[in-house]
Amino acid sequence: MYTVLAGGVGAARFLRGLLEVVPAREVVAIVNVGDDLTRFGLRICPDLDSITYWLAGVVHPEQQWGRAEESHVVASELERFGHEPWFTLGDRDLATHLHRTSRMGEGAPLSTVTGEVTDAFGLDLRLLPATDDAVETRITTSDGRDLHFQEYWVRERGRPEVTSVQLAGAGSARPAPGVVEALIDAEAVLVAPSNPVVSIGTILEVPGIRAALHTTPVPVVGVSPIVGGTVVRGMAHRLLPAIDTEVSARGVAEHYREWLDGWVIDNVDAAQHADVEALGLSCAVTDTMMDDVEVAAELARTCLYLARSMR
Amino acid sequence: MYTVLAGGVGAARFLRGLLEVVPAREVVAIVNVGDDLTRFGLRICPDLDSITYWLAGVVHPEQQWGRAEESHVVASELERFGHEPWFTLGDRDLATHLHRTSRMGEGAPLSTVTGEVTDAFGLDLRLLPATDDAVETRITTSDGRDLHFQEYWVRERGRPEVTSVQLAGAGSARPAPGVVEALIDAEAVLVAPSNPVVSIGTILEVPGIRAALHTTPVPVVGVSPIVGGTVVRGMAHRLLPAIDTEVSARGVAEHYREWLDGWVIDNVDAAQHADVEALGLSCAVTDTMMDDVEVAAELARTCLYLARSMR
Numbered sequence: 001m002y003t004v005l006a007g008g009v010g011a012a013r014f015l016r017g018l019l020e021v022v023p024a025r026e027v028v029a030i031v032n033v034g035d036d037l038t039r040f041g042l043r044i045c046p047d048l049d050s051i052t053y054w055l056a057g058v059v060h061p062e063q064q065w066g067r068a069e070e071s072h073v074v075a076s077e078l079e080r081f082g083h084e085p086w087f088t089l090g091d092r093d094l095a096t097h098l099h100r101t102s103r104m105g106e107g108a109p110l111s112t113v114t115g116e117v118t119d120a121f122g123l124d125l126r127l128l129p130a131t132d133d134a135v136e137t138r139i140t141t142s143d144g145r146d147l148h149f150q151e152y153w154v155r156e157r158g159r160p161e162v163t164s165v166q167l168a169g170a171g172s173a174r175p176a177p178g179v180v181e182a183l184i185d186a187e188a189v190l191v192a193p194s195n196p197v198v199s200i201g202t203i204l205e206v207p208g209i210r211a212a213l214h215t216t217p218v219p220v221v222g223v224s225p226i227v228g229g230t231v232v233r234g235m236a237h238r239l240l241p242a243i244d245t246e247v248s249a250r251g252v253a254e255h256y257r258e259w260l261d262g263w264v265i266d267n268v269d270a271a272q273h274a275d276v277e278a279l280g281l282s283c284a285v286t287d288t289m290m291d292d293v294e295v296a297a298e299l300a301r302t303c304l305y306l307a308r309s310m311r
Numbered sequence: 312m313y314t315v316l317a318g319g320v321g322a323a324r325f326l327r328g329l330l331e332v333v334p335a336r337e338v339v340a341i342v343n344v345g346d347d348l349t350r351f352g353l354r355i356c357p358d359l360d361s362i363t364y365w366l367a368g369v370v371h372p373e374q375q376w377g378r379a380e381e382s383h384v385v386a387s388e389l390e391r392f393g394h395e396p397w398f399t400l401g402d403r404d405l406a407t408h409l410h411r412t413s414r415m416g417e418g419a420p421l422s423t424v425t426g427e428v429t430d431a432f433g434l435d436l437r438l439l440p441a442t443d444d445a446v447e448t449r450i451t452t453s454d455g456r457d458l459h460f461q462e463y464w465v466r467e468r469g470r471p472e473v474t475s476v477q478l479a480g481a482g483s484a485r486p487a488p489g490v491v492e493a494l495i496d497a498e499a500v501l502v503a504p505s506n507p508v509v510s511i512g513t514i515l516e517v518p519g520i521r522a523a524l525h526t527t528p529v530p531v532v533g534v535s536p537i538v539g540g541t542v543v544r545g546m547a548h549r550l551l552p553a554i555d556t557e558v559s560a561r562g563v564a565e566h567y568r569e570w571l572d573g574w575v576i577d578n579v580d581a582a583q584h585a586d587v588e589a590l591g592l593s594c595a596v597t598d599t600m601m602d603d604v605e606v607a608a609e610l611a612r613t614c615l616y617l618a619r620s621m622r
Binding site: 039040041042071073074075077078080081082083091092094095096098099101102105116117120121 | 352386410413
């Protein structure tokens with residue numbers, strides 16, 4: 001079993017590469033659910049869905065999230081009712097939310113429903129939400145507002161300055177069934193190049209997950225989401241200062257160092273190799289820009305090689 | 312104010328005629344909600360929506376329910392998840408359900424949300440759900456099953472033999488705000504040619520509504536849903552035996568007689584005129600087949616004329 005800590009699109013691209021290298025049935029992704037939200041009574045899980053659509057080959061090719069060949073009949077009708085259309089709901093995508101909401105309304109936990117969704121899309125890997133419990137990433141802005149992550153990122157386009165990030169509900173949340181086992185019993189734990197604050201950070205906030213990373217006997221190897229001093233996509237460069245972390249491959253490694261064993265950085269950051277090793281981590285340098293599946297597969301191989309070198 | 316007791320399509324066609332004759336702002340329709348159901352967590356109100364779509368001119372012209380120019384992207388995607396597609400959910404129609412579910416989730420009563428929906432469709436008449444409380448029409452079949460009305464009618468295509476009909480939840484339901492006033496303070500109360508059992512009957516099951524019809528000082532005039540010994544559409548002919556009511560214009564008048572003052576029957580049933588008057592009711596005979604708006608308008612005029620003749 002290969003276990004991956006995963007956010008959304010960056011993780012999806014990384015997983016697509018990993019699936020070229022190891023059998024899908026041996027891959028477990030522990031996925032951030034802090035971004036999840038309820039709109040119109042529907043439970044929406046952007047990271048779980050982005051990964052599912054990517055790996056099923058049905059992701060929208062330009063957006064890199066949502067469904068390909070998507071239509072927006074429902075969303076355009078909703079405007080009649082005066083709803084702010086800030087969160088895009090495509091028609092095909094809506095079906096996933098309807099299934100999920102319906103099943104959760106019957107009492108099925110998110111982890112069970114997630115298995116149904118990946119089955120419906122013909123995927124053999126296992127996606128596990130970090131928790132089945134209600135958590136949500138709250139963003140405090142410098143003008144004193146408390147926003148849901150999606151209000152900050154989608155509605156306000158990530159413009160407000162962020163002073164802190166909290167996973168609300170984390171106090172009483174437990175890891176979803178299988179999560180801790182997947183961290184303890186794996187061949188290796190890999191950390192996708194996802195946002196260290198609002199993807200990986202929020203996974204670690206679920207009590208028991210950080211502790212499992214500390215105590216796991218298997219190597220933990222991550223891929224830097226920071227390349228050349230900035231993000232490949234997303235807003236990690238704007239959130240890292242809120243957690244006093246330097247926006248660099250080395251800075252994120254330092255932030256992760258207590259539970260991290262190996263760190264894979266991009267060729268453009270090769271000069272930081274020694275700095276990373278000085279943190280007590282093994283370091284590999286390769287191409288991390290996963291523009292095609294071959295680069296992603298090679299990156300996954302590098303991660304596994306680094307992990308195996310530490311066993 | 313002209314108040315109409317209303318089911319779905321038959322009532323919509325009748326209301327369309329009435330709106331040709333009196334100003335829309337003076338029309339209140341009290342609408343059956345026993346057919347309402349929850350699918351995928353969405354609250355669906357078939358009678359309220361059929362009337363809304365009809366009167367807004369956006370109803371599907373062949374189906375006579377649902378939206379014109381409808382697509383079914385969401386529904387076809389839902390099949391991926393193995394859902395029985397027995398209850399059609401069109402994309403445009405879904406937007407109404409999403410708005411309603413969202414607002415009710417915020418605590419808005421159905422009557423408030425119904426006003427928002429009719430506003431969104433530019434309607435000036437007032438639609439009132441019979442009740443804001445949770446009720447549902449349950450059908451007991453001769454093979455001993457207890458079905459939601461939609462399971463009986465849509466999923467099982469009305470095939471099972473029905474032994475009884477109950478409005479579950481009626482015991483603790485109250486009329487929606489404005490319903491009793493609309494029955495007491497109107498110029499006339501009109502009963503649309505809707506199903507006497509599962510449309511008009513379920514409205515009357517809400518405590519206080521039947522009593523208001525008994526005590527209202529204004530004339531109550533209905534249109535027979537039975538023409539030539541059968542229904543114009545729907546399944547009233549199969550349900551009337553379950554309430555020991557003859558499937559005829561006269562039979563329904565007899566069933567309603569305790570609170571009814573006038574009864575409008577179709578030309579083909581002209582021979583029953585004396586039988587209806589023998590029940591102590593005023594009776595008018597006209598064309599009740601509302602194939603176009605002119606016939607519907609003339610039918611409405613006949614109802615109002617009959618009502619005025621009794622004041």
